[in-house]
Amino acid sequence: MYRTAFLDLPALATAGGTVSLPGSKSISNRVLLLAALSQGTTTIQDLLDSDDTRVMLAGLKQLGCTITPDAVTPGQPIAVTGIGGRLPAGTAATLFLGNAGTAMRPLTAALAVLGGNFEMTGVPRMYERPIGDLVDALRQLGCQIDYLKDAGFPPLKIGQPDFSAWSDAPIQVRGDVSSQFLTALLMALPLQAADKAITIEVVGELISKPYIHITLELLARFGIQVHNENWQRFVIPAGSRYQSPGAIHVEADASSASYFIALGALAAATPGQTGVRILGVGKDSIQGDIRFVEAAQAMGAQVESGPNWLQVGRGTWPLKAIDLDCNHIPDAAMTLGVMALYADGTTTLRNIASWRVKETDRIAAMACELRKLGATVEEGADYIRITPPASATGWKAASIHTYDDHRVAMCFALAAFNPAGLPVRIEDPQCVGKTFPDFFESLFAVCDTPAQQIPVICIDGPSGSGKGTVAAQVAERLGYRLLDSGALYRITGLVATRAGMALEATNAERIAALIAAQQLEFTSDQRVLVNGEDVSLAIRTEEAGMNASKVSAFPAVRSALVGVQHAFRALPGLVADGRDMGTVIFPHAPLKVYLTASVQCRAERRYKQLISKGLPANMQALFADLEARDARDMHRAAAPLKPAEDALQLDNSTGTAEEAVQQVMDWWAARQPFAPAAQG
Numbered sequence: 080m081y082r083t084a085f086l087d088l089p090a091l092a093t094a095g096g097t098v099s100l101p102g103s104k105s106i107s108n109r110v111l112l113l114a115a116l117s118q119g120t121t122t123i124q125d126l127l128d129s130d131d132t133r134v135m136l137a138g139l140k141q142l143g144c145t146i147t148p149d150a151v152t153p154g155q156p157i158a159v160t161g162i163g164g165r166l167p168a169g170t171a172a173t174l175f176l177g178n179a180g181t182a183m184r185p186l187t188a189a190l191a192v193l194g195g196n197f198e199m200t201g202v203p204r205m206y207e208r209p210i211g212d213l214v215d216a217l218r219q220l221g222c223q224i225d226y227l228k229d230a231g232f233p234p235l236k237i238g239q240p241d242f243s244a245w246s247d248a249p250i251q252v253r254g255d256v257s258s259q260f261l262t263a264l265l266m267a268l269p270l271q272a273a274d275k276a277i278t279i280e281v282v283g284e285l286i287s288k289p290y291i292h293i294t295l296e297l298l299a300r301f302g303i304q305v306h307n308e309n310w311q312r313f314v315i316p317a318g319s320r321y322q323s324p325g326a327i328h329v330e331a332d333a334s335s336a337s338y339f340i341a342l343g344a345l346a347a348a349t350p351g352q353t354g355v356r357i358l359g360v361g362k363d364s365i366q367g368d369i370r371f372v373e374a375a376q377a378m379g380a381q382v383e384s385g386p387n388w389l390q391v392g393r394g395t396w397p398l399k400a401i402d403l404d405c406n407h408i409p410d411a412a413m414t415l416g417v418m419a420l421y422a423d424g425t426t427t428l429r430n431i432a433s434w435r436v437k438e439t440d441r442i443a444a445m446a447c448e449l450r451k452l453g454a455t456v457e458e459g460a461d462y463i464r465i466t467p468p469a470s471a472t473g474w475k476a477a478s479i480h481t482y483d484d485h486r487v488a489m490c491f492a493l494a495a496f497n498p499a500g501l502p503v504r505i506e507d508p509q510c511v512g513k514t515f516p517d518f519f520e521s522l523f524a525v526c527d528t529p530a531q532q533i534p535v536i537c538i539d540g541p542s543g544s545g546k547g548t549v550a551a552q553v554a555e556r557l558g559y560r561l562l563d564s565g566a567l568y569r570i571t572g573l574v575a576t577r578a579g580m581a582l583e584a585t586n587a588e589r590i591a592a593l594i595a596a597q598q599l600e601f602t603s604d605q606r607v608l609v610n611g612e613d614v615s616l617a618i619r620t621e622e623a624g625m626n627a628s629k630v631s632a633f634p635a636v637r638s639a640l641v642g643v644q645h646a647f648r649a650l651p652g653l654v655a656d657g658r659d660m661g662t663v664i665f666p667h668a669p670l671k672v673y674l675t676a677s678v679q680c681r682a683e684r685r686y687k688q689l690i691s692k693g694l695p696a697n698m699q700a701l702f703a704d705l706e707a708r709d710a711r712d713m714h715r716a717a718a719p720l721k722p723a724e725d726a727l728q729l730d731n732s733t734g735t736a737e738e739a740v741q742q743v744m745d746w747w748a749a750r751q752p753f754a755p756a757a758q759g
């Protein structure tokens with residue numbers, strides 16, 4: 080997950096390949112709660128690991144459920160041992176439920192029915208998301224729920240229910256603000272249906288109906304067969320009792336699929352690929368958002384699907400504008416809002432009033448951000464109408480504010496395919512953690528763009544100037560990859576000797592092929608990984624230094640390393656640290672910095688570093704070494720150390736590393752097309 084203040088997406092050109100999606104949020108949180116209410120242990124495969132499921136898991140642990148392992152581990156099932164429909168008397172807890180509607184609403188209902196002493200809390204936005212209709216419904220039974228702040232909204236206090244006055248009359252609940260209130264009742268009331276049938280009646284229109292379908296499907300898996308009478312009345316039969324299915328699988332998230340369906344529809348196919356293949360969810364999904372496929376097809380997407388996969392390619396281009404009632408796909412419909420930027424006319428998305436009470440006011444947010452990109456947008460209480468920029472020149476480079484809303488961040492990433500070739504800045508990219516923590520990594524894995532579009536910041540300079548530290552920190556702040564080119568020859572020497580190759584000219588070709596085949600990574604905390612193994616220490620020995628100098632004399636190795644270095648130029652961008660980054664390896668880089676410091680100052684820093692590690696150090700010798708090294712680096716025939724003509728020079732003799740990092744960030748910001756106010 081990118082934890083940077085913002086993430087700049089360079090203009091993207093094509094898409095292709097396979098993406099495996101994380102589990103469905105709606106299914107994960109329902110299955111967790113149902114498993115927790117059941118008797119026995121439920122083994123859950125492919126549970127989503129995200130903010131929303133973490134708050135649910137933490138809450139269930141507080142209630143006494145056993146969860147093994149303790150946290151979701153990729154590829155491993157998680158086992159939940161439930162409470163068997165009742166909590167020990169006097170159970171008390173304060174549950175923090177973040178901004179997860181699928182945790183707050185169903186847990187509120189379940190705990191209000193079970194009884195105890197609970198506080199239901201969350202992030203500030205949660206305290207603006209309505210829950211009054213659910214509380215009103217639960218109070219009809221005799222549940223004890225108080226508002227701790229504003230009436231109608233969390234935080235809530237839950238006490239012991241008194242069911243004595245509860246008649247057999249249907250429980251009424253409004254369905255026009257959120258379907259999650261009905262879902263919450265459907266999951267909580269079976270706890271009281273051992274002896275009598277319970278009827279729930281929906282008052283007014285029921286929105287987001289397909290989510291009720293998910294609820295009913297999963298209730299059935301846990302032994303509860305609810306009668307759905309035309310989406311108006313739901314009857315939980317007498318004798319209902321939660322029964323764990325033993326094992327259950329979570330299908331991938333159909334709302335998360337929408338970004339990749341849209342990607343396939345609007346991006347040209349990467350040569351050699353036939354569009355975007357999405358694994359984990361297919362046409363048989365129980366999630367309503369799978370019907371996003373139909374909307375995408377109406378706009379022009381070519382979609383094939385099977386039991387657990389979708390294959391999407393560009394069909395009609397430009398996309399066709401649509402006018403659609405989106406009540407059945409409230410979450411995925413936001414993606415249509417960004418697809419509308421690529422359409423041949425005005426797109427209208429209707430019946431989406433619920434957008435206003437989700438992670439943010441999504442109608443207002445979409446309107447504001449789409450306008451920043453150059454669209455003309457009209458918004459109403461329950462609709463949004465989007466007219467794309469008239470031509471490529473109408474597009475604007477925008478810094479997209481994301482309102483702590485994962486879906487705003489994810490759908491606006493698709494604006495990077497704009498025909499104007501402009502980058503798009505996504506602010507606070509880690510908000511995708513709500514449902515899809517690795518969204519951007521997954522996106523980059525199936526997107527492509529010509530190498531020259533991918534930004535490179537070169538930081539060159541003499542030994543000891545601090546360029547390694549500065550480069551690593553700049554890369555970390557931007558979420559860019561990092562290349563420590565100086566380490567490459569050391570790594571080459573290391574892998575060649577480990578492979579038993581003598582470091583001789585006759586082996587040069589084999590050594591070159593070997594280094595080109597390694598998976599190299601330079602982490603932001605300055606560790607060096609080869610095929611995942613940390614070799615940071617192994618490459619810093621005297622012997623590694625000598626081996627590096629041997630292999631660096633072989634032309635075949637040098638040229639293989641040019642290819643290796645170019646391969647680091649990958650999405651979303653690169654910070655390259657070395658001596659010839661700006662002059663030889665990336666001569667067209669959009670920012671080149673030549674970082675230097677006086678010999679005296681570099682010698683002092685090195686001296687302090689050695690002393691602090693308890694190593695022997697001699698100031699005069701260090702000074703002389705550095706002078707000699709500078710002279711060698713600057714006067715060698717191949718790629719001598721010198722500032723590129725267009726490099727900005729930064730003397731780091733007196734300032735701190737932090738100041739140097741900030742200077743590089745400022746220079747970089749000044750070269751971006753985004754409005755200054757929006758820069759991080």
Ligand SMILES: O=C(O)C1=C[C@@H](OP(=O)(O)O)[C@@H](O)[C@H](O)C1
Nearest residue numbers: 105181257258259287290409433
């Ligand atoms: O029940 C669910 O899992 C959900 C229901 C929908 O909410 P509303 O019913 O409030 O529209 C949806 O937006 C949300 O992301 C998940």
Ligand SMILES: C=C(OP(=O)(O)O)C(=O)O
Nearest residue numbers: 178179180181410437438
């Ligand atoms: C509305 C959403 O979330 P929640 O489950 O918190 O309602 C969403 O994921 O788009």
